[in-house]
Amino acid sequence: MPDKITIAVSKGRIYDDAIPLLAKLDIIPVDDPNKTRKLVLETNQPNVQLLVIRATDVPTYVERGAAELGIAGKDVLMEYSGDDLYEPIDLGIAKCRMMLAGLKNAKPIINRPRVVTKYTNITKNYFAERGQQVEIIKLYGSMELGPVLGLSDWIVDLVDTGNTLKANGLVTLEHIADISSRLVVNKAAMKMKNATIKPILDKLSEIVSES
Ligand code: ATP
Ligand code: PRP
Numbered sequence: 001m002p003d004k005i006t007i008a009v010s011k012g013r014i015y016d017d018a019i020p021l022l023a024k025l026d027i028i029p030v031d032d033p034n035k036t037r038k039l040v041l042e043t044n045q046p047n048v049q050l051l052v053i054r055a056t057d058v059p060t061y062v063e064r065g066a067a068e069l070g071i072a073g074k075d076v077l078m079e080y081s082g083d084d085l086y087e088p089i090d091l092g093i094a095k096c097r098m099m100l101a102g103l104k105n106a107k108p109i110i111n112r113p114r115v116v117t118k119y120t121n122i123t124k125n126y127f128a129e130r131g132q133q134v135e136i137i138k139l140y141g142s143m144e145l146g147p148v149l150g151l152s153d154w155i156v157d158l159v160d161t162g163n164t165l166k167a168n169g170l171v172t173l174e175h176i177a178d179i180s181s182r183l184v185v186n187k188a189a190m191k192m193k194n195a196t197i198k199p200i201l202d203k204l205s206e207i208v209s210e211s
Contacts, residue, residue, distance in 0.1 A: 002047045003193040005200075006040075008067035010055035010076070014181050017093035018071045022050075024207045025200060047196070059085060059184065068189035068197060074179045075158060079121050086190055089183040089204055092211065096160040098122065100174040103147045116146030117156035126156070126176055144168040 007027070009018050015033065022028070022043075029041040033052040041050040051067055059080040062070035075098055077087060098119070114135045117123045127134045137152055146152035148168055158179060159165060159172060183204060190197060 003068075003196040005048050005069065005193065005196055006051060006067040007048065008051045008053055008058045008061040008070040008072075010058055010072055010181070011052050012055070014055065014071060014073060014094045015052055017181065018091070021091060021093065021204070021207060025203055056080075062184045062186050065186050065188060068186050068193060069200070070184040071181055072184055073181050074177065075119060075122070077182060077184065078177065079119050081121065084187050086185040086187060087182045088185060088201060089208060091181045091183055091204070092208055093181045095178075095180045096158045098156065098176040098179055099159045099172045100126075100154055100156055100176060101144075101147075101159070101165055101170045101172050102154045104169050104171045106147070106153065109153050113154055114146075114152040115154045115156055116143050116152040118143065119156055122176065123156045144170055
């Protein structure tokens with residue numbers, strides 16, 4: 001009898017990219033999360049269920065064992081402060097870059113630079129490593145507005161095509177990290193449910209290395 005496995009997947013663009021990967025593992029959700037109000041999705045595999053949840057919640061579910069496996073962006077994992085997670089596979093999906101950006105025609109900054117971001121830990125660590133003092137202002141979205149409305153000098157956010165920055169008169173200033181989605185595994189489950197989890201990891205590694 002295979003172990004019961006719960007996989008926590010970030011909503012939105014990671015879910016869209018993760019579904020084809022899971023299909024290659026022959027894990028196919030029975031319901032479409034965009035059409036059901038169910039929060040736990042059964043799959044064609046009787047022992048596997050999916051949770052489709054907020055990106056920032058995935059590490060919490062997996063670290064605390066509510067889900068054995070998770071799929072989350074490296075941005076979310078870098079921002080998360082726990083350390084009880086294995087991160088064995090870079091899935092190579094939802095790729096983008098974490099960047100420092102500012103106004104294209106910015107005036108010189110006289111005082112301590114102000115940075116808006118939802119990634120306050122990453123931003124704090126980045127500037128601490130450079131020995132630069134900044135004031136970090138937390139926002140939950142639309143970070144690009146910060147410099148446009150004079151709330152901040154810079155932003156730290158994800159950039160893919162660069163269209164959002166460009167449309168708001170911003171340019172990239174520094175590259176902070178390359179981002180993609182990772183498989184995360186609960187440490188205890190890795191031992192206790194190894195017979196079920198190991199084949200999933202092996203097959204995923206194979207699929208990712210072929211793509
Ligand atoms: P929440 O609603 O929980 O705040 P979110 O709005 O950040 O989450 P998404 O925009 O779907 O949710 O982003 C989820 C993940 O997708 C991010 O954590 C990141 O890893 C990746 N991602 C975000 N923006 C991009 C992008 N422009 N291109 C590629 N991947 C991205
Ligand atoms: C993300 C990110 C940027 C945008 C970058 O936002 O926060 O705003 O994508 O992508 P681009 O370089 O291709 O324009 P998202 O679309 O996820 O919106 P949200 O942060 O409001 O959820």
